Amino acid sequence: MEIKQTTEYQQLLQENEILKNQLQEFQKGFVNLEQTSLVHGGSLLYSLIQSLPLSIYAKDLSGRFVFANNYYCRNLGQPEEEIIGKTDFDIHPPTLAEKYLADDERIMAFRKIEAIEEEWKSIGGEKSFVKVIKSPLYEFGSRSEVQKIVGTMGIFWDITERKVAEEKLVNSEEKYRQILENIQEGYIELDNDLNLVFCNDSFCSLFSLSSVEMLTRNILDLVDESAQRSLxxxxxxxLFQNIQSESGDFTFISPEPSPLTLNLSISPLKSEKHQVIGIRVVVRNISETIRATKEKQELEKQLAQAQKLESIGTLAGGIAHDFNNILFIIQGYTDLAITDLSKQRDPSVKLTKVREATTRAMHLIEQMLSFARTSEKQRIPIDIRPVVKEALKLLRSALPATITINKDIKSSGQYFVLADPTEIHQVVMNLCTNAGQEMADTGGVLEVTLDHCDIPENEPQRQPGLKSGSYLLITIKDSGKGIADEDLSRIFEPFFTTKPVGEGTGLGLSVVHGIITGMDGFIFVESFENVGTTFTIYLPTTEKIITHKKSSEKVIPKGTHEHILLVEDDEVLREMISNMLEELNYTCTTAANGTEGFEIFNTQPEKFDLLLTDQTMPGLTGDALSLAVRAINQTLPIILCTGFSEKLSAEKSAELGIDIFLSKPILVESLADALHTLLHKNP
Structure with a gap:
């Protein structure tokens, strides 16, 4: 807009200069108008003045008209003879006449030419706007020397159309300004150097700054230095890539303690010649939305965790049953091995069975801890067939023997999906547990099917909202009592349950629905009373990731008498691990707790090549001991072991500088590999 106004101003100056020169020429013809032939039309100049599409007039010292050309008379609506001899007070309203008189007196007093934009009215009262060049009228001598002022003269033309357009522009700009000032969104304009050249109050309020203060800033000053490059x-x-619009979220420096996250929608600011001269930015404060989203995600995590605990309670009986069987195997084969030793027979076969049983117990514990653990979702391409099989195996122990489980897992097809294994496990456990509870009194059949399904683009929708694509199809069907029609539409609502008080929280199906939709999948339910219920799940498939494993016989690596500091509060475990280390050709010093371990190390820190410590101990815990040891020796390798810890995970231990994190029970092969990795690194 400033460029346009500047151009118009320059044009007007040029026009004024031309008209002033013409006016000076016209003045020569107006001396003693009543006595010259000009009045009687005998002059070429007179003919020119009468034919111009400009209103031209002349007045004497008293303000009476002595000349008015044809165009002036036509605009006024009166013939020349009715104008000559009259003053402005005879023709125009008093307010205008007084202004015209003051203009004439000022022009004659200061002997100057003025260009004035002013209001003008005809005899009929029609209002318009004119641009007028007013000048003193001089009497010239025979040598064209100025003798005296004999009146005033003027040339004017109609500018009403332009004034109306300017007024509309001003009103439009005011309306535009009012809109920008009153919208809730922030609005700013930047020049090519990213300096703020305009900002509304909404934007200023985000930073608790006035517009005067804000217009001294560069937008990069409003973000941390680390974010300036990306912004x-x-x-x-x-500015440089011809993008017409773009949107992005950025964190700005906030006057409040909480972060200020703004969404910026940008577009180019262009001149009349369509050159980019800056950037328009619409600013939306999405800080509350971001916080609300994080709170929602946290609540969803808590909801899912609560449901997991509910499921674990349901499965407790089955888990106890499995563990009793495992303990029975360990106890029985141990007794048989002792008998073999007493009779000098080889007990290795029976001891192998004991080890197989302990491995089975370890996997069962690992599965339950993985299911119960609160962790961040890490969706990766996985084949879900083993996950489903593990869940069904665990369910078999928890469900009554009167319920038959039929599984149909197709061997061919695409079974890789982008998922978290724990989530898949939770979905199968929830749906199958619900089905088992529905058939607990009467028995029945639980059918679980995995298959691949392709839905072409031109195929009619099988289910509402289901899109075309490649899917893994999971079907879980029971022969229970079914779900009543009035309850069917509400089963995915949080806390909705048809179970008696105290027998369910109503979280299970809500969590299942959230997991499936979070994977861009779909879940549908069909149920008939006294016939059963079928849940159908569609999960988008993904590409399989192929890994190549080297097939070589496992060799347990041994040490070269490196000195290990072993810290373990359980006496039996401490003795067993010490024996394992000696068998692996390591020297071992033991401590019964973290405090004792630190005292031993602090006495002779150069004596030890590695620290092997338990996590949960009275006094100094494993992670605290590791930090204390690292303060003395920053390069000492550390292995931390734990049976279970809510506070410490492999990721968190790595952040503390712990080299390897092992979960109990620890196989001798795993311990040997960890020690060899840390103590025999390639230089």
């Missing part, structure tokens, strides 16, 4: 690159999209 500059984003804004350069419209």
């Amino acid at each position: 500059r690159s984003f804004l350069n999209l419209v």
Whole structure:
């Protein structure tokens, strides 16, 4: 807009200068108008003045008209003879006449030419706007020397159309300004150097600054130094890459303790010649939305965790049954091995059975801890067939023997999906547990099917909202009592349950629905009373990731008498691990707790090549001991072991500088590999 106004101003100056020169020429013909032939039309100049599409007049010292050309008379609506001899007070309203008189007196007093834009009215009262060049009228001598002022003269033309357009522009700009000032969104304009050249109050309020203060800033000043590069690159999209619109979220420096996250919608600011001269930015404060989203995600995590605990309670009987069987195997084969030793027979076959049983117990515990653990979702391409099989195996022990489980897992097809194994496990456990509870009194059949399904683009929708694509199809069907029609539409609502008080929280199906939709999948239910219920799940498939494993016989690596500091509070475990280390050709010093371990190490820190410590111990815990030891020796390798810890995971231990994190029970092969990795690194 400023460029346009400047151009118009320059044009007007040029027009004024031309008209002033013409006016000076016209003045020569107006001396003693009543006595010259000009009045009687005998002059070429007179003919020219009468034919111009400009209103031209002349007045004497008293303000009476002595000349008015044809165009002036036509605009006024009166013939020349009715104008000559009259003053402005005879023709125009008093207010205008007084203004015209003051103009004439000022022009004659200061002997100057003025260009004035003013209101003008005809005899009929029609209002218009004119641009007038007013000048003193001089009497010239025979040598064209100025003798005296004999009146005033003027040339004017109609500018009403332009004034109306300007007024509309001003009103439009005011309306535009009012809109920008009153919208809730922030609005700013930046020049090519990213300096703020305009900002509304909404934007200023985000930073508790006035508009005067804000217009001294560069937008990069409003973000941390670490974010300036990404913000500059984003804004350069419209400055240098011809992008017409773009949107992005950025964190700005906030006057409040909480982060200020803003969504920026940018577009180019262009001149009349369509050159990019800056950036328009619409700013939306999405800080509350971001916080609300994080709170929602946290609540969803808590909801899922609560449901997991509910499921674990349901499965407790089956888990106890499995563990009793495992303990029975361990106890029985141990007794038989002792008998073999007493009779000098080889007990290795029976001891192998004991080890197989302990491995089975270890996997069962690992599965339950994985299911119960609160962890971040890590969706990776996985084949879900083993996950489903493990869940059904665990369910078999928990469900009554009167319920038959039929599984149909197709061997061919695409079974890889982008998922978290724990989530898949939770979905199968929830749906199958619900089905088992529905058939607990009467018995029945639980059918679980895995298959591949392709839905072409032109095929009619099988289910509402289901899109075309490649899917893994999971079907879980029971022969229970079914779900009543009035309850069917509400089963995925949190806390909705048809079970008696105290027998369910109503979280299971809500969590299942959240997991499936979070994977861009679909879940549908069909149920008939006294016939049964079928849940059908569609999960988008993904590409299989192929890994190649080297097939070589496992060799347990041994040490070269490196000195290990072993810290373990359980006496039996401490003795067993010490024996394992000696068998692996390591020297071992033991401590019964973290405090004792630190005292031993602090006495002779150069004596030890590695620290092997338990996590949960009275006094100094394993992670605290590791930090204390690292303060003395920053390069000492550390292995931390734990049976279970809510506070410490492999990721968190790595952040503390712990080299390897092992979960109990620890196989001798795993311990040997960990020690060899840390103590025999390639230089």
